[in-house]
Amino acid sequence: MRFVVQRLSYYCLAFLVAATVNFMLPRMMPGDPVEMMFARGNMRLPPESIQALRATFGFVDGPLWEQYLRYLKSIVTGDLGLSVKYFPSEVWPILSRACVWTLLLVGCATFVAFLIGTLTGTIAAWRRGTWFDVTVSIGSIVLPALPPVVLALVTLFVLGTTLNLFPLGYAYDPALDPGFNWTFISSVISHAAMPVIAVALVWVGGFASTTRNSMIGVLGEDYMVMAEAKGLSRNRVMFAYGLRNAMLPSITNLAIVIGQVFAGSLVTEVVFNYPGLGNTLYQAILARDYPLIQGQLLIMTFAMLSANFLADIAYLIADPRLRVR
Amino acid sequence: MQGLVGQTLRNRKALAGLVLLAIIVLAAVLAPLLTEYQPLQRIGRPHQAPSAEHWLGTTRLGQDVFAQLLYGARTSLLVGFAAGILITIVGTITGLAGGYFGGKVDAAINVAANTVLVVPNLPLLLVLAAFIGQAGPLVIVLILSATSWAWGCRVTRAQTLAVRTKEFIQASEIGGESRWRIVFIEILPNLASIVMINLIGSIIFAVVTEATLEFLGLGNPQTVSWGMILYNAQNTSALTVGAWWEVLAPCIGLALLGTALSLVNNAIDEVSNPRLRAGLALRRWKLRRRQIEGAR
Numbered sequence: 001m002r003f004v005v006q007r008l009s010y011y012c013l014a015f016l017v018a019a020t021v022n023f024m025l026p027r028m029m030p031g032d033p034v035e036m037m038f039a040r041g042n043m044r045l046p047p048e049s050i051q052a053l054r055a056t057f058g059f060v061d062g063p064l065w066e067q068y069l070r071y072l073k074s075i076v077t078g079d080l081g082l083s084v085k086y087f088p089s090e091v092w093p094i095l096s097r098a099c100v101w102t103l104l105l106v107g108c109a110t111f112v113a114f115l116i117g118t119l120t121g122t123i124a125a126w127r128r129g130t131w132f133d134v135t136v137s138i139g140s141i142v143l144p145a146l147p148p149v150v151l152a153l154v155t156l157f158v159l160g161t162t163l164n165l166f167p168l169g170y171a172y173d174p175a176l177d178p179g180f181n182w183t184f185i186s187s188v189i190s191h192a193a194m195p196v197i198a199v200a201l202v203w204v205g206g207f208a209s210t211t212r213n214s215m216i217g218v219l220g221e222d223y224m225v226m227a228e229a230k231g232l233s234r235n236r237v238m239f240a241y242g243l244r245n246a247m248l249p250s251i252t253n254l255a256i257v258i259g260q261v262f263a264g265s266l267v268t269e270v271v272f273n274y275p276g277l278g279n280t281l282y283q284a285i286l287a288r289d290y291p292l293i294q295g296q297l298l299i300m301t302f303a304m305l306s307a308n309f310l311a312d313i314a315y316l317i318a319d320p321r322l323r324v325r
Numbered sequence: 326m327q328g329l330v331g332q333t334l335r336n337r338k339a340l341a342g343l344v345l346l347a348i349i350v351l352a353a354v355l356a357p358l359l360t361e362y363q364p365l366q367r368i369g370r371p372h373q374a375p376s377a378e379h380w381l382g383t384t385r386l387g388q389d390v391f392a393q394l395l396y397g398a399r400t401s402l403l404v405g406f407a408a409g410i411l412i413t414i415v416g417t418i419t420g421l422a423g424g425y426f427g428g429k430v431d432a433a434i435n436v437a438a439n440t441v442l443v444v445p446n447l448p449l450l451l452v453l454a455a456f457i458g459q460a461g462p463l464v465i466v467l468i469l470s471a472t473s474w475a476w477g478c479r480v481t482r483a484q485t486l487a488v489r490t491k492e493f494i495q496a497s498e499i500g501g502e503s504r505w506r507i508v509f510i511e512i513l514p515n516l517a518s519i520v521m522i523n524l525i526g527s528i529i530f531a532v533v534t535e536a537t538l539e540f541l542g543l544g545n546p547q548t549v550s551w552g553m554i555l556y557n558a559q560n561t562s563a564l565t566v567g568a569w570w571e572v573l574a575p576c577i578g579l580a581l582l583g584t585a586l587s588l589v590n591n592a593i594d595e596v597s598n599p600r601l602r603a604g605l606a607l608r609r610w611k612l613r614r615r616q617i618e619g620a621r
Binding site: 017267286288303304 | 451536584
């Protein structure tokens with residue numbers, strides 16, 4: 001329990017630091033952020049409307065600490081202000097809509113990478129020294145070293161423009177109305193296929209090499225010899241006795257990786273014009289939409305901290321030694 | 326330390342990686358000898374396919390892609406190595422100081438490192454680059470270093486904690502050596518493999534992130550770099566109009582550089598941590614297998 005409280009208070013501190021950085025950034029930049037935003041947007045507004053807008057966006061006059069307190073209050077109440085690019089839409093609904101697509105993308109990609117990586121890693125360890133093992137070993141060194149942007153562009157080139165297998169952008173066919181029917185769902189699946197593949201390719205190598213290494217360690221254990229000596233089928237020995245024990249480091253890996261998958265999906269979303277958080281952030285940066293950028297950074301920090309906290313809880317369940325302290 | 330270098334050089338993966346790295350560095354350094362064109366010079370018609378004259382075709386603006394690839398390698402290597410070295414220096418010094426001095430120094434460094442570690446790195450980088458506006462290579466190096474030192478600090482600190490309780494450290498403490506001398510002369514050489522892995526990992530990260538930032542249009546458009554080629558290709562819809570060479574050339578450059586560094590990293594990891602080598606467990610497994618087969 002002390003461990004949980006300690007971690008939790010620690011994450012609150014980290015969030016506060018991130019929020020403060022977020023608060024300071026636009027105020028450290030030269031010029032008036034509100035005027036700059038509208039200057040870029042080529043919008044002409046009378047001074048009194050600019051004053052009103054400044055208030056809506058949180059850039060009120062007054063000492064810095066007062067602005068800071070007001071800013072913290074707006075975070076706690078979940079009021080992230082208005083977007084400039086999608087004016088007069090609020091930041092919060094834009095982000096929650098984008099969040100759904102990113103979660104879908106990241107969730108599917110992590111699942112696919114974990115499944116394929118674990119499977120190929122297990123088989124590679126079982127058939128050490130064969131061409132399959134060599135391919136997997138080389139692949140798991142090369143793939144993680146490739147930038148996500150390279151994998152995304154190559155996927156787009158091979159599967160998209162050359163083979164024409166999948167549509168090139170958006171989350172679903174814009175001509176369709178969202179609904180719970182097969183036409184819509186199949187459109188979502190075919191649009192998600194390439195981004196999912198591109199993101200999964202980044203992570204599959206890591207899972208494969210982790211599983212392969214730990215599986216080779218497990219193969220030397222007495223219970224594996226015992227299982228084989230009992231005359232169990234090869235698949236049963238491989239998966240029920242070997243993989244089950246060899247998977248533990250992969251699960252740890254999974255917790256660490258999830259936060260990074262979010263970052264990796266960012267550029268992939270831009271390449272495939274997929275309407276998730278990454279693409280929204282990109283569009284917001286291009287339009288210098290400060291409220292949207294700030295809201296985005298806060299949400300991503302929050303997601304990352306939650307993932308870390310969940311990983312801590314998972315360790316707590318898996319490792320009884322932590323519970324004693 | 327010398328053992329580490331020697332053993333690493335004898336490793337086949339490391340050798341392959343170093344040779345590949347050397348080829349890329351040579352190509353970047355000898356760029357003016359390998360191509361007669363300037364990277365930003367208009368020398369042909371737009372989007373010409375690869376030919377004997379233009380080995381990798383031309384861009385939308387009629388620039389030679391091969392020349393851009395060679396000169397772009399300079400930026401990628403420079404930013405990668407500069408940021409990688411800076412990240413490693415900051416991470417190693419904070420890690421050593423925290424681990425050895427302990428107390429308040431350690432607590433402060435630890436809080437800072439853990440905070441940097443949990444704030445999502447890439448979005449923060451993007452936002453920083455966007456606020457600064459058209460970040461040149463030097464700015465990219467600085468913001469990369471400021472946001473990415475924490476991992477190395479954490480790993481170095483853990484290892485320092487393990488080394489500082491050893492007898493030879495206590496002996497030099499009793500001998501009255503200065504604390505910084507103990508840190509750098511007695512402890513640091515024992516962390517050689519960690520520092521090397523941190524360095525190469527950071528270089529890979531810096532190369533990838535620089536390319537990403539520039540691809541997203543947050544870099545300075547006047548720079549010639551692999552990320553910039555990709556950005557221009559994306560902007561001129563190179564893939565859609567069939568100019569695949571403009572996209573694939575920097576992709577292959579990035580892939581080769583990443584692979585080279587990753588091979589070296591992998592080899593150092595294997596050399597310094599024998600348990601990672603599959604060989605030992607494999608031999609034990611084969612022995613058991615023979616025992617079973619003998620018993621049958």
